[in-house]
Amino acid sequence: MKVPKTITYNSLVDQLYTLIRADKSRIDLDLNVIYHFGSKGIPPSLISNDDDVAFFLDEIGTFINHRTPLCVSTIEKRSNEPLVTKTRELYTIPPVETKVNDDFCIDDDNENIDRPTCNDVLVKHNLQQTTSNEVLKSHDSSNNRGRKVRQVGEDNLWSTPLLLNQGEKGSTSASTAQLLTSSSSINSWEIKEGQIFENKQELKMKLHLYALKKNFEFKVKKSAKNIWCTVCVDDKCKWRLRATKLVNSNMFEVRKFFGEHTCSLDVRHKDHCQASPWLIGHVIRRKFEGDNVNYKPRSIVKDMSLSYGVLMSYAKAWRCREHALAYIRGTPESSFQKLPSFLYMMEQKNPGTVTHLQMDNEGRFKYCFMALGVSIMGFKTYIRPVICVDGTFLTTRCGGTLLCAMGQDANKQIYPIAFSVVDSENNDSWFYFLLKLKEAIGEVENLVFVSDRHTSIASALTKNFPEAYHGACIHHVSMNIRAKFKTDHFHEEFFLATKAYRKREFLRHFEKITFKDLAIAQYLENQVGFEKWARSFFPGHRYNLMTTGIAESWNNVIAEARGWPITCLMEFMRHTLQKWFFKRRTAASAATGPLATEVEVDLQKLADKSTTSFPFPSSQYEITVGW
CATH class of the missing domain: 1.10.10 (Arc Repressor Mutant, subunit A)
Incomplete structure (x- = not known):
């Protein structure tokens, strides 16, 4: 049935009376519709005026998974008898063959779609009690005992456009309403004539999955904007499918489908083209x-x-x-396009967060920076002023390097502070990262940086944090010695010297290094410098952070995510911090002592060790401990 977009409520009702051949003197029509948003519906809505009709016609002009049936209930005008309704569902689609401008069609005469017929379906006329996942309910009475009615649930939201035709007048035989349904879900393997798909790509995917499940191959015989025809790879086989595009729509309908294969199993392959x-x-x-x-x-x-x-x-x-x-x-290209919006929302939804995106002269991505507000606040308030900085390469096809700044909390856990994605580790990238880090954390008293001996890091720290102390990672220093002198016989003495608290103790271990290899001792003293790697000579307070191990551990956390697109990588790091901070806050709230758990463990070990010791005072401020 063709209806114009400007049709009024009264005109629509008159046309429906004519369509179902109902007597106006004996029958009233009740029009209802259930609108579906996403995968769920809302209670039925009554169509009673011109505005309701206009909204309904506008709504069915959207994508097929948003279209809804118009339910027409026929109500007999008899005041002394039980109320009985007869319901019809009118499915709406664009016309298939004839182009119609500014009109919608309730299709009732298209000969290309096989239409089933059904008898009258009797339901209770109680729309106020109808739930959002039902269209019809059975009426338990002598007139409809044993009848079944169709329900619209979440598993069957897309249906072939049909009109439930009225059966013979006065027929009361029990039957089930037969409906041809069409679903473009890729989890439904079957294909039949009359199925409608959102677009050509969805049809192709469904057929490829069908061929994969049925273990056969097909080839495309004809492909154009308005038609798609496929046949079996065996020219003698009768299997074929023909689908055409609906007018004024991107949807495709399966017009012809012969699903029986008459070819030999010899033409099927284990690694077929589908x-x-x-x-x-x-x-x-x-x-x-x-x-x-x-x-x-x-x-x-x-x-x-x-x-x-x-x-x-x-x-x-x-x-x-x-x-x-x-x-x-997503792809790396699309991820870069989403990055500005992501960084903007990070600042909007996370108070105190600092982000920055820098472009090159041609408007392309160059650098980006992110420091969460909670990380900045926690570092400035509770974390020891020691920052380990390091970089790791990204494994996407676009390449790049991730620079990070890490601290350590009282429980000896990784505390991420800031991140930056740059092209590589060079003077400009490290200067950019440390400049933005300075803007995020501000001035911090007695601040210490620990890193490898990359010259770009030392240069950028001198420019951005001139008052901060800079120490070298002792693990990297050890690796440099191994690479330069091709030996590791100094290993034990070197680490004992680095961790010594007193210079006298340090010199005792360093003399052993000098005795074993004078060249290594001169390298550590003159080229590296004692103040860079020895705790006893370091001008600031490194505490227990002698290496960049916490930064390396973070690189292991994001090992898989380093191959993800940039926005996904940034979101993964944000999500990881959210999980960590929530878990740590929960654990800290449940703690009963004033100290962190790891510190309590260390003190307990020292206490157990001191049970056999005997302290003897040697002066007002010194005690000699005997074992």
Whole structure:
């Protein structure tokens, strides 16, 4: 039934009376509709005026998964008899063959779709009690005993446009309303004539999955904007499918489908062309939801062989994995486009957060910086003023380097402070990162930085934090000595010297290094400098942070995320900090002592060790301990 967009309520009712051949003197029409938003519905809405009609016609002009049926209830005008209603569902779609301008059609005469008929369905006329996931309920009376009615649930939101035709007048035989339904869900394997898909791409995906499940191959015979025809790879086989585009819409309808294969099993292959990487990526993409999912290509090869009987190479499995990751996390290009919005929302939703995005002269990404407000506040208030800085490379095809600044809390746990994504570790990138870090944390008294001996870090610290102390990571110093002198026989004496609290103790261990290898001793004294690696000579307070181990540990935390697009990486780090801080706050709230758990453990070990010691005062401020 064709209706114009400007139709009035009274005109619509008159046309419906004519369509269902109802007597106005004996029958009233009640029009209702259930609008679906997402996967859930709302209670039925009564259509009673011109505004309701206009809204309904406008709503059904959207995508197919938002369209809703118009329920027409016929109510007999008899005051002395029980109220009985007869309900019809009118499904609305755009016309299939004839182009209609500014009109909507309640399609009732299209000969290209096989339409089932059904008898009258009797329901209680009690819309106030109808739930949001029902359209009809059975009426338990002698007139409709045993009848079944159709319910619209969350699993069947998309339906083929149909009109439930009225059966013979006066018929009361029990029957079930037969409806042809169409779902474009990729989890539904069956294909039939009359199915409608959101677009051509969805149709192609559904057919590829169908071929993968049924273990056969097909080829495209004709493909255009308005038509898509496929046949079996065997020219003698009768299997074929023909789908056309609906007028004034991107939707495709299966017009012809012959699903029986008459070809030989010899033409079927274990690695057929329909098992393409983009399709397998859709199949396995759920495996990559969540954090640090370690689903490798060899696992893909095994799972596809067991589940679908498809054999594929390691290289093809890798391409499938890349497609799946792109479906879940997007491409690097699209992620860079989302980055400005992400950084803006970080500042809006996280008070005190500092972010910055720097572009090059051509308007392309160059650097970005992020420091969460809670991290900044906690560092300035509670954390020891020692920051370990380090960089690690990113594994995306765009490359890049992640620079980070880490502290350590009282419980000896990693405390991330700030991050920056740059091109590489160079003078400009380190200067940018430390400049933004200075803007975030401000002036901090007795601040100490620990890093490797990268010259760019030393230069940037001198410019941005001239009052801060800079120490070298003793692990990196040890590795440099091994690489330069090709030996590690100094290892024990070197670490004893670095951790010595008194210079006298330090000199005792350093003399052993000098005795073993004079060249190494001269290198540590003249080129590296005692004040950079020895605790007893360091002008500031390094506490227990002699290495950049906490920064290296953070790099292990984000090892998998380093291969993600940039916005996903930043979100992963934010999410990780949120989990950590919540867990630590909960643990600290449950603590009963004044000290952190790790500190209590260390003190207990010292207390246990001191049970056999005997202290003897040697002066007013010194005590000699005997063992």
